[in-house]
Amino acid sequence: MFEHLPYLALQQYWWIIISLLAACLVFLMFVQGGQTLIPTLGKTDIERKMIVNALGRKWEFTFTTLVTFGGAFFASFPLFYSTSFGGAFWVWMIVLFSFIVQAVAYEYRSKPGNFLGQRTYDTFLIINGAIGTILIGTAVGTFFTGAAFYHDAFNVTRWATPWHGLEAALNVENLALGLTIFFLARTLALLYFLNSIEDENIFLRAKRHLWFNAIPFVVLFLFFVIRLMFLKGFAYDPSTMIVSQEPFKYFNNFMAMPAVTIFFLAGVILALTGIILSLFRHSTKGIWFAGPGTVLVVLSLFLVAGFNNTCYYPSSVDPQSSLNIMNSSSSKYTLTVMSYVSLLVPFVLVYIFWAWGSINKKKIDETEMKEETNSY
Amino acid sequence: MPDLIDFSMVDWSRAQFALTAMYHWVFVPLTLGLIIIIAFMETLYVRTGDPQWKKITQFWMKIFIVNFVIGVATGIILEFEFGTNWSAYSWFVGDIFGAPLAIEGILAFFLESTFIVLMFFGWNKLRPRVHLFSTWMVALGSNLSALWILIANAWMQYPTGMHFNPDTARNEMLNFREVFLSPVAVNKFLHTVSSSYILASVFVIGVSAWYLLKKRHSLLAKRSILIAASFGLVFSVFTIFTGDGSARQMAMKQPMKFAAMEGLYQGKSEAPLMAIGIVPATREKYEIRETKKYTYQLEIPKLLSLMTFRDVHAFVPGINDIMNGNPDHGIVAMSEKIRMGRAAIDALKDYKEVRKNHDDLRAQATLSLFEDNYKYYGYGYFEHNPQKVIPSVPVSFYSFRIMVILGIYFLFFFIVILIRAVRNRLERSRFWLRLALVTIPLVYITSQVGWLLSEVGRQPWIVQDLMPTMAAVSHVNAQSVVVTFWLFAALFTLLLIAEITIILRQIKSGPKDGGI
Numbered sequence: 056m057f058e059h060l061p062y063l064a065l066q067q068y069w070w071i072i073i074s075l076l077a078a079c080l081v082f083l084m085f086v087q088g089g090q091t092l093i094p095t096l097g098k099t100d101i102e103r104k105m106i107v108n109a110l111g112r113k114w115e116f117t118f119t120t121l122v123t124f125g126g127a128f129f130a131s132f133p134l135f136y137s138t139s140f141g142g143a144f145w146v147w148m149i150v151l152f153s154f155i156v157q158a159v160a161y162e163y164r165s166k167p168g169n170f171l172g173q174r175t176y177d178t179f180l181i182i183n184g185a186i187g188t189i190l191i192g193t194a195v196g197t198f199f200t201g202a203a204f205y206h207d208a209f210n211v212t213r214w215a216t217p218w219h220g221l222e223a224a225l226n227v228e229n230l231a232l233g234l235t236i237f238f239l240a241r242t243l244a245l246l247y248f249l250n251s252i253e254d255e256n257i258f259l260r261a262k263r264h265l266w267f268n269a270i271p272f273v274v275l276f277l278f279f280v281i282r283l284m285f286l287k288g289f290a291y292d293p294s295t296m297i298v299s300q301e302p303f304k305y306f307n308n309f310m311a312m313p314a315v316t317i318f319f320l321a322g323v324i325l326a327l328t329g330i331i332l333s334l335f336r337h338s339t340k341g342i343w344f345a346g347p348g349t350v351l352v353v354l355s356l357f358l359v360a361g362f363n364n365t366c367y368y369p370s371s372v373d374p375q376s377s378l379n380i381m382n383s384s385s386s387k388y389t390l391t392v393m394s395y396v397s398l399l400v401p402f403v404l405v406y407i408f409w410a411w412g413s414i415n416k417k418k419i420d421e422t423e424m425k426e427e428t429n430s431y
Numbered sequence: 432m433p434d435l436i437d438f439s440m441v442d443w444s445r446a447q448f449a450l451t452a453m454y455h456w457v458f459v460p461l462t463l464g465l466i467i468i469i470a471f472m473e474t475l476y477v478r479t480g481d482p483q484w485k486k487i488t489q490f491w492m493k494i495f496i497v498n499f500v501i502g503v504a505t506g507i508i509l510e511f512e513f514g515t516n517w518s519a520y521s522w523f524v525g526d527i528f529g530a531p532l533a534i535e536g537i538l539a540f541f542l543e544s545t546f547i548v549l550m551f552f553g554w555n556k557l558r559p560r561v562h563l564f565s566t567w568m569v570a571l572g573s574n575l576s577a578l579w580i581l582i583a584n585a586w587m588q589y590p591t592g593m594h595f596n597p598d599t600a601r602n603e604m605l606n607f608r609e610v611f612l613s614p615v616a617v618n619k620f621l622h623t624v625s626s627s628y629i630l631a632s633v634f635v636i637g638v639s640a641w642y643l644l645k646k647r648h649s650l651l652a653k654r655s656i657l658i659a660a661s662f663g664l665v666f667s668v669f670t671i672f673t674g675d676g677s678a679r680q681m682a683m684k685q686p687m688k689f690a691a692m693e694g695l696y697q698g699k700s701e702a703p704l705m706a707i708g709i710v711p712a713t714r715e716k717y718e719i720r721e722t723k724k725y726t727y728q729l730e731i732p733k734l735l736s737l738m739t740f741r742d743v744h745a746f747v748p749g750i751n752d753i754m755n756g757n758p759d760h761g762i763v764a765m766s767e768k769i770r771m772g773r774a775a776i777d778a779l780k781d782y783k784e785v786r787k788n789h790d791d792l793r794a795q796a797t798l799s800l801f802e803d804n805y806k807y808y809g810y811g812y813f814e815h816n817p818q819k820v821i822p823s824v825p826v827s828f829y830s831f832r833i834m835v836i837l838g839i840y841f842l843f844f845f846i847v848i849l850i851r852a853v854r855n856r857l858e859r860s861r862f863w864l865r866l867a868l869v870t871i872p873l874v875y876i877t878s879q880v881g882w883l884l885s886e887v888g889r890q891p892w893i894v895q896d897l898m899p900t901m902a903a904v905s906h907v908n909a910q911s912v913v914v915t916f917w918l919f920a921a922l923f924t925l926l927l928i929a930e931i932t933i934i935l936r937q938i939k940s941g942p943k944d945g946g947i
Contacts, residue, residue, distance in 0.1 A: 112548055112552060115503075115544035115545075115547065115548060116544060116545075118503065118507070118544070119536065119540045119541055119543075119544040121507070122506075122507055122510060122536050122540055123533070123536030123537055123540060123541070124536075125510055125511055125514075125532075125536075126510065126529070126532040126533035126534075126535060126536040126537075127533045127536065127537070129513070129514070129521070129525060129528075129529035129532055129533065130525075130529030130530045130532065130533035130534075131529070131533070133521060133522060133525025133526060133529050133601075134522060134525075136513075136514045136521050136525060136529065137514060137518040137519070137520075137521035137522040137525060138518070139514070140511060140513075140514025140515045140518065140521070140905075141514055141515060141516075141517070141518020141519075141521065141905035141906070141907070142518070142905075142906075144515050144905065144907045144911055145911065147511060147514070147515055148515060148911075148915050151507060151508050151511055151515075152915075152918065152919075152922070154504075154507055155504040155505070155507065155508060155919075155922060155926075156504075156922070157504075158500050158501070158503045158504035158507070159500050159501055159504050159926055159929070159930075161500070162496060162497060162500040163497070163500075163929055163930075163933060166497065166933045166936070166937075167933070167936045167940075168932040168933050168935065168936030168937075169929055169932070169933055170925070170928050170929035170932045170933075171925065171929055208600070208783045209600040209779075209783075210522050210599065210600050210601070211518075211519050211522070211906070212518050212519075212522075212905070212906065213906045214906065214907070217908070219907060219911060385525070385526045385529065385530075385603075385604075386526050386596070386599075386603040386604060388603065388604050388605060388607075389526050389527070389529075389530055389603065389604045392530060392604070392607045393530060393533060393534075396530075396533070396534050396537060396538075397537075399537060399538065400537060403537065403538075403541045403542075406542075406545060407541065407545050410545045410546065410548065410549055413549065413553070413556065413557060413561070414548060414549060414552055414553060414556060416556070427552075427555070428943060429551055429552055429554065430552075
């Protein structure tokens with residue numbers, strides 16, 4: 056079936072999968088957002104325990120999605136993998152560092168003999184929450200603003216600055232996106248807590264803090280989107296593969312792909328509905344709107360970055376080295392094989408939803424924390 | 432090209448990868464084996480309804496989780512280090528190498544991470560059979576992830592199922608089945624997971640022995656020993672078979688690594704197997720070794736030929752044969768391989784040049800020159816220092832012997848422990864219980880030296896014959912790698928200490944509510 060598709064269709068199919076994975080990852084980063092809120096929302100040990108346990112049942116999914124995102128990007132667009140990871144070395148190393156400390160923090164924080172003490176592990180969670188969201192957001196910003204790499208004839212990557220990626224934080228749009236993701240993750244986390252923890256104090260604090268996080272998120276997001284509409288993008292000619300700058304590229308892409316625009320707008324409306332419901336009504340269902348809304352918005356932003364003959368990873372120093380879905384992908388054969396593997400993804404989703412359902416039948420409360428021996 | 436290579440970057444990147452991989456491998460084998468032992472115990476609980484089995488299962492599960500998460504933490508770094516430190520490699524073979532990594536994420540990691548939540552939190556929320564199913568799924572997921580990453584590793588040792596595309600300057604996959612089912616991959620997977628089962632069995636026996644020495648939790652200890660010793664014995668035998676298979680694959684596919692492992696300089700028919708010996712201490716060029724004798728060597732006549740090629744008269748090539756060539760046995764000299772590799776590298780450069788000028792006729796000519804010589808492409812990097820194609824003989828030689836000798840010891844260890852467990856004589860002699868405790872560090876050493884042999888022995892290649900490690904690195908300054916190396920070293924060490932202290936505390940406090 057896949058072997059009969061043209062090469063370009065496979066490349067597009069894989070760009071959609073990468074975009075979906077990125078979208079799920081951004082949604083699941085509510086775990087990171089929640090980690091930065093532990094001391095704000097939890098004033099007693101038992102309150103903090105409830106918050107950590109609400110997140111602790113989900114952190115593995117975010118982590119696994121990140122790893123799968125990396126692996127799938129490697130398999131489908133290896134030139135991005137070798138360019139971005141090998142070039143923006145410092146950004147990725149710091150991100151990774153923050154994920155190592157996260158992985159152990161949940162499990163070790165309340166164990167006797169944990170050597171570093173609970174406070175250290177809780178700090179690890181905050182570090183991961185802040186760095187993970189801001190730096191990943193900033194790095195994704197370079198999908199629109201470009202990065203300082205160039206390739207030789209053998210596609211070997213070189214980076215034009217000694218900062219190896221950290222310079223991305225100096226760009227306004229990148230930084231805005233980084234902070235947008237940070238506040239989005241915190242907003243989603245608050246909505247998740249409203250939905251999954253049965254505790255009056257946490258509920259009230261979460262509602263109050265929703266104002267302090269949802270508003271900065273909306274402002275930053277609007278700022279980023281408006282800047283994006285005016286940004287010059289890098290277009291390529293699919294027959295000659297020559298790259299040229301195009302004013303209002305991303306605005307043009309939205310206009311050229313109405314379905315993506317509808318996704319984007321639907322996502323924005325859903326996300327705002329989730330926030331408004333939770334702010335002004337006594338609703339705990341906000342996450343069910345804001346979560347899918349986030350997925351739709353991120354998905355459409357990635358499609359705008361990579362479709363319609365756009366370079367999804369522009370080079371700011373040598374535009375002709377810019378990466379697009381045609382020049383950076385795996386061979387047709389590999390994409391075909393991987394496409395068959397992708398057919399298993401729906402099964403994976405089914406068992407994930409089944410598992411979440413069977414473990415989250417009831418909200419986390421104080422009684423459960425005191426009775427349950429297996430907790431963080 | 433060789434003159435542009437920053438060697439301190441190469442060395443530090445290797446150090447960083449080795450550091451991460453070795454730390455990762457402290458935790459992973461226990462994860463792979465212990466989860467199966469736990470799943471067996473839980474199966475017994477569900478089948479018999481005996482609450483003691485539930486307690487035993489929960490006790491080992493507690494230890495499992497602490498060990499599992501740190502394996503996850505070190506694992507994420509490994510995946511991304513291919514990109515951060517080995518960028519040139521990621522492009523050169525990413526079309527093949529990326530696939531198993533992605534499949535590992537999609538098929539294995541989600542299985543593991545979904546069901547581990549059910550396994551950990553589900554005791555009071557799920558029906559026993561559903562919980563048991565979750566435990567088996569975690570076992571399946573973790574072992575599947577080992578499968579995919581080992582396929583990736585095996586491909587580096589024996590690249591197959593691909594061709595080089597000069598236009599994209601990379602290798603591209605031609606046949607997924609060849610990559611997936613390569614004999615090296617099959618052997619590597621079976622050998623690695625079965626050796627992990629040995630490690631987990633020794634761990635369970637050792638901890639249980641400590642309880643018996645302390646006269647605590649004797650039911651837990653005896654039942655655990657019975658299961659772990661049976662499991663360990665079966666897989667000890669299996670590991671010896673798969674080890675033999677791995678060595679024979681190595682002899683065929685990586686003869687230099689094999690010769691270094693056997694410390695064999697001068698190839699021979701009816702080659703003896705050197706059971707033990709001390710490698711001559713010279714660090715000079717390989718030719719000098721010819722005349723040097725191994726001290727304290729113990730040889731078993733003809734055994735190496737017999738084991739390797741199933742024929743006592745078979746010729747086993749030594750390092751000198753591979754370096755100087757041996758026309759009688761069809762072995763191409765190193766100088767010839769280097770010449771062909773150089774020709775391939777130059778032809779590829781020329782090809783790129785003439786393609787730019789749209790000179791199709793010359794492009795065709797350079798391309799066929801390139802294809803004729805591509806087999807030895809990587810050797811072109813060793814023009815000025817051909818002896819660099821020899822891996823460290825002492826490391827390969829000793830690590831192999833430590834692995835094999837201890838591997839045989841584990842077999843006897845399991846037999847004795849199992850007999851004593853079946854006869855209910857475990858508590859009679861403190862000697863065996865103490866020995867079981869001492870065996871824990873030994874099994875970790877064995878597991879590490881196995882990888883040392885595999886990865887140091889295959890040097891200087893990151894992809895056998897095609898890409899030397901030195902050509903695979905990213906263009907990042909070495910200082911950046913040095914800083915991250917020490918950061919990771921410090922962090923991993925702190926976390927290792929934390930893991931050990933938590934596990935020791937858990938062992939000391941025993942199963943929940945005491946008893947058993």
